[in-house]
Amino acid sequence: MSTESVGWTPSEIAARPLVDRLHGWVTTVDHKRLGILYILYAIVFLVVGGIEATVMRIQLVRPHNDFVSPQVFNQMFTMHGTTMIFFVAMPIVFGFANYLVPLMIGARDMAFPRLNAFSFWLTAFGGLLLYFSFVGGYGLYGAGTAPDVGWFAYAPLTSKTFSRGHSTDFWTLSLLVAGIGSIGGAVNLTATILGLRCPGMTLGKMPLLVWLYLVMAGLVVLALGPLTAAQAMLMIDRYLGGHFFDTQAGGSAVVWMHFFWVFGHPEVYILVIPAFAFASEIIPVFSRKAIFGYPVMVAATVAIGFISMAVWAHHLFTIGMSAVANTFFVLSTMAIAVPTGIKIFNWLATMWGGKIHFRTPMLFCVAFLFQFLIAGLTGVMLASAPMDWQLGGSYFVVAHFHYVIVGGILFCLFAAFYYWFPKMSGRMYVERLGRLHFWLFVIGFHLTFDFMHIPGLLGMPRRIYTYEPGRGWDIWNLLVTVGVLFQVAGILVFVGNLLWSVLRGARAGSDPWDAWTLEWSTPSPPPEYNFATLPVVKSRRPLWDIKHPEDPDWRYEPGGGA
Amino acid sequence: MSATAAAPAAELRWELPSPGRVGMFTLIAAEAAIFVIFVVAYLFYLGKGISGPTPAILHAPVFISVCLFSSSATIHLAVVALRKGNVARFGLWWVLTFVLGAIFLGGTAREWNHLIRVEGLWIDTNLFGTTYYSLVGLHALHVTVGLLLLGAVALFTLFRAVRQEHAEDVDILSLYWHFVDAVWVVVFTVVYIIGR
Numbered sequence: 001m002s003t004e005s006v007g008w009t010p011s012e013i014a015a016r017p018l019v020d021r022l023h024g025w026v027t028t029v030d031h032k033r034l035g036i037l038y039i040l041y042a043i044v045f046l047v048v049g050g051i052e053a054t055v056m057r058i059q060l061v062r063p064h065n066d067f068v069s070p071q072v073f074n075q076m077f078t079m080h081g082t083t084m085i086f087f088v089a090m091p092i093v094f095g096f097a098n099y100l101v102p103l104m105i106g107a108r109d110m111a112f113p114r115l116n117a118f119s120f121w122l123t124a125f126g127g128l129l130l131y132f133s134f135v136g137g138y139g140l141y142g143a144g145t146a147p148d149v150g151w152f153a154y155a156p157l158t159s160k161t162f163s164r165g166h167s168t169d170f171w172t173l174s175l176l177v178a179g180i181g182s183i184g185g186a187v188n189l190t191a192t193i194l195g196l197r198c199p200g201m202t203l204g205k206m207p208l209l210v211w212l213y214l215v216m217a218g219l220v221v222l223a224l225g226p227l228t229a230a231q232a233m234l235m236i237d238r239y240l241g242g243h244f245f246d247t248q249a250g251g252s253a254v255v256w257m258h259f260f261w262v263f264g265h266p267e268v269y270i271l272v273i274p275a276f277a278f279a280s281e282i283i284p285v286f287s288r289k290a291i292f293g294y295p296v297m298v299a300a301t302v303a304i305g306f307i308s309m310a311v312w313a314h315h316l317f318t319i320g321m322s323a324v325a326n327t328f329f330v331l332s333t334m335a336i337a338v339p340t341g342i343k344i345f346n347w348l349a350t351m352w353g354g355k356i357h358f359r360t361p362m363l364f365c366v367a368f369l370f371q372f373l374i375a376g377l378t379g380v381m382l383a384s385a386p387m388d389w390q391l392g393g394s395y396f397v398v399a400h401f402h403y404v405i406v407g408g409i410l411f412c413l414f415a416a417f418y419y420w421f422p423k424m425s426g427r428m429y430v431e432r433l434g435r436l437h438f439w440l441f442v443i444g445f446h447l448t449f450d451f452m453h454i455p456g457l458l459g460m461p462r463r464i465y466t467y468e469p470g471r472g473w474d475i476w477n478l479l480v481t482v483g484v485l486f487q488v489a490g491i492l493v494f495v496g497n498l499l500w501s502v503l504r505g506a507r508a509g510s511d512p513w514d515a516w517t518l519e520w521s522t523p524s525p526p527p528e529y530n531f532a533t534l535p536v537v538k539s540r541r542p543l544w545d546i547k548h549p550e551d552p553d554w555r556y557e558p559g560g561g562a
Numbered sequence: 563m564s565a566t567a568a569a570p571a572a573e574l575r576w577e578l579p580s581p582g583r584v585g586m587f588t589l590i591a592a593e594a595a596i597f598v599i600f601v602v603a604y605l606f607y608l609g610k611g612i613s614g615p616t617p618a619i620l621h622a623p624v625f626i627s628v629c630l631f632s633s634s635a636t637i638h639l640a641v642v643a644l645r646k647g648n649v650a651r652f653g654l655w656w657v658l659t660f661v662l663g664a665i666f667l668g669g670t671a672r673e674w675n676h677l678i679r680v681e682g683l684w685i686d687t688n689l690f691g692t693t694y695y696s697l698v699g700l701h702a703l704h705v706t707v708g709l710l711l712l713g714a715v716a717l718f719t720l721f722r723a724v725r726q727e728h729a730e731d732v733d734i735l736s737l738y739w740h741f742v743d744a745v746w747v748v749v750f751t752v753v754y755i756i757g758r
Contacts, residue, residue: 194581244603
């Protein structure tokens with residue numbers, strides 16, 4: 001299945017002037033280049049969002065600190081949340097989907113390459129629009145710069161009365177634009193997965209990553225629409241004098257909450273399902289075993305997708321709902337822990353009895369398993385309405401969802417970076433630096449987010465810019481901020497490792513991990529057309545079949561070899 | 563439904579749904595989610611406004627609705643004609659679809675003109691105005707986009723660029739138009755039957 005390269009030879013690439021090469025990147029419709037653009041763009045915003053988080057933690061390191069003003073603090077938590085969700089997490093998961101899905105299903109590109117480029121540039125300009133608010137947010141009124149209404153922007157804070165100037169308009173527009181980009185990406189992904197699989201790759205033989213991305217794309221399609229609709233309504237209110245969220249004219253602030261969280265909670269699963277996807281590819285390869293319970297993994301993911309559409313109002317327990325509504329959303333939220341638990345057991349069973357190789361990607365995946373479990377457990381705590389009445393809006397909630405997003409999603413993203421870096425760049429990263437990054441980040445993560453639960457339990461509300469001494473919060477806030485230093489050091493090692501390895505790393509070869517999915521059958525980096533001849537697959541691990549013709553997988557799979 | 567991959571293994575029968583069709587259905591699902599939110603908002607806010615006018619001032623636009631519903635039939639006949647290779651008949655049905663859609667849009671414009679000038683209802687007048695113009699306007703926006711696409715194909719047909727092999731593409735476009743029609747069934751029911 002080796003592929004002859006008929007494109008540019010390396011010397012020809014080097015000979016082309018810089019402007020030419022940049023022009024090539026800007027006008028590209030190649031799924032691999034767009035995937036890398038998505039990922040690089042997200043890393044830039046990861047650093048920006050991280051700086052915003054660091055500013056907040058410096059402000060909270062001791063009581064009565066005055067590192068930044070309350071106004072700037074409000075802008076920091078708004079921009080941090082919005083940036084991390086919409087301009088880091090979303091582009092990164094779409095970036096990996098772009099890069100990996102066509103390669104894994106044996107296709108030459110996405111179904112609609114130009115739509116793909118369009119989606120990326122919409123997302124990119126959405127991010128620029130958001131950050132332009134620092135410059136342009138003054139508008140005509142001389143009020144506000146960056147958005148300061150929080151990342152879920154509850155009404156009536158977003159009305160003209162309370163949010164003068166244009167900062168909220170920048171927030172709305174940028175999310176609207178990026179949301180349309182995401183919908184385009186999801187449409188493309190669905191069409192690619194259903195319509196472009198190579199011969200023999202039935203739905204039951206797709207790599208798990210592709211299955212999980214199919215579910216994720218379905219969620220994007222159903223969840224981003226409500227966000228787009230809600231943003232359109234907010235713009236109608238702000239620009240045309242509408243009354244959707246205007247309580248003075250009969251409108252309702254609670255309706256905004258419902259509409260936002262109808263998007264907002266599936267969004268969590270939109271981000272975590274790709275994290276599951278990475279773990280489902282990486283854990284088997286470094287355990288030297290096929291994934292345990294493939295059909296159950298698919299079923300659990302589909303179940304998560306369905307249930308996640310019906311849990312949103314657990315964000316509204318503290319607002320006050322009827323007993324029936326409370327009960328329904330308590331039960332649905334707790335129910336989603338079941339398929340998620342099944343997944344954790346399947347990953348453990350995959351590792352069980354395997355010959356585990358603790359390379360950097362595997363280290364991150366193992367940490368993910370433990371951390372995601374704890375994140376899930378605090379999730380079950382918060383799912384119970386009486387508990388939520390006590391803890392809602394406190395640092396406990398902040399600690400919980402950062403445990404999911406950092407401890408779960410970001411750890412898997414780091415695993416994915418290290419695992420597919422050799423494929424994308426053609427070079428190996430430095431293992432020693434990878435481990436250093438891992439340990440710095442594990443220590444930093446646990447210092448920050450384990451201890452963040454405690455001031456929450458002690459009653460510290462989220463989004464406060466400072467606090468009184470002597471409430472028992474001081475030492476915990478200090479520890480949380482110390483953890484940030486470790487995380488920052490970890491990120492610096494990570495970025496340094498990437499930069500050094502791209503230029504100087506050892507050649508990786510096409511298959512450094514002895515893996516089993518089709519992307520490893522192409523040279524690293526793959527040529528523009530991916531496959532000189534389209535592969536034909538007979539099992540879930542096509543490369544295993546090629547490497548082990550005496551004992552191919554399809555003998556043991558249902559409908560194998562068909 | 564067309565086979566996409568040129569399989570080197572000749573013995574393998576390999577057919578997949580066409581990406582265009584899957585893509586259009588996915589887009590329709592995303593659009594449907596947007597409409598669901600606007601419909602829910604309309605129903606939730608019914609009667610919640612604190613000043614007039616109320617939905618009682620609306621008159622069901624029966625004629626233009628019949629036009630829009632009929633256009634689903636004409637676009638279907640157009641696609642069938644192109645499948646059979648009858649480009650002239652295709653063009654005729656296609657232009658008729660465009661005209662029916664344009665009549666619908668014109669009717670909406672007339673209705674809005676009446677509401678604004680005679681009844682004094684605009685989007686910022688009250689909560690009813692906000693929800694009414696948003697929902698009906700969102701649908702009208704989709705009709706407009708549909709008309710632009712229909713118009714483009716009509717021009718292609720005029721310049722003899724449309725041939726039998728484009729039947730699949732035109733069929734996929736017709737899915738969008740059917741969706742715009744189906745949404746009007748919901749909006750019409752909600753706004754002019756339930757809501758009044």
